[in-house]
Amino acid sequence: MIGEFPRQAFRGLFVDKLFLGVGCIDAEAGLTEYNWDDALVKQAMIQSAKRVIVVADASKFGKIAFAHIAPLDAVHVLVTDAPPPAALRERLDAAGVEVIVAADSQGPGLAAGRAGYDGALDQAEKGRRAGP
Numbered sequence: 001m002i003g004e005f006p007r008q009a010f011r012g013l014f015v016d017k018l019f020l021g022v023g024c025i026d027a028e029a030g031l032t033e034y035n036w037d038d039a040l041v042k043q044a045m046i047q048s049a050k051r052v053i054v055v056a057d058a059s060k061f062g063k064i065a066f067a068h069i070a071p072l073d074a075v076h077v078l079v080t081d082a083p084p085p086a087a088l089r090e091r092l093d094a095a096g097v098e099v100i101v102a103a104d105s106q107g108p109g110l111a112a113g114r115a116g117y118d119g120a121l122d123q124a125e126k127g128r129r130a131g132p
């Protein structure tokens with residue numbers, strides 16, 4: 001859903017966890033999206049969430065799309081298929097973002113199957129329960 005209607009709808013919702021896909025993730029620009037309306041809706045979704053979990057493969061790293069969604073410190077957890085490059089990892093660490101590199105029995109990568117993804121989410125949930 002994109003546009004003003006879903007943006008307004010999300011302003012009235014409150015969720016514990018948001019699992020969010022993004023167009024790009026950059027050390028300087030943060031989270032960005034290729035479509036302005038998508039970015040606006042994702043901003044509203046982030047504002048309605050207690051915990052933001054970004055799910056993105058490594059092809060999104062170090063790139064900047066058209067529209068800004070949020071800075072890295074709006075994210076609590078990043079679930080991905082490969083470690084971020086050093087500059088991005090430093091910014092994620094400074095922002096307090098937990099990075100989970102998921103893998104499954106077929107080898108590294110989310111595309112190989114769901115087992116690594118589910119395991120990563122279990123890890124994120126355990127981390128949340130432990131709390132800061």
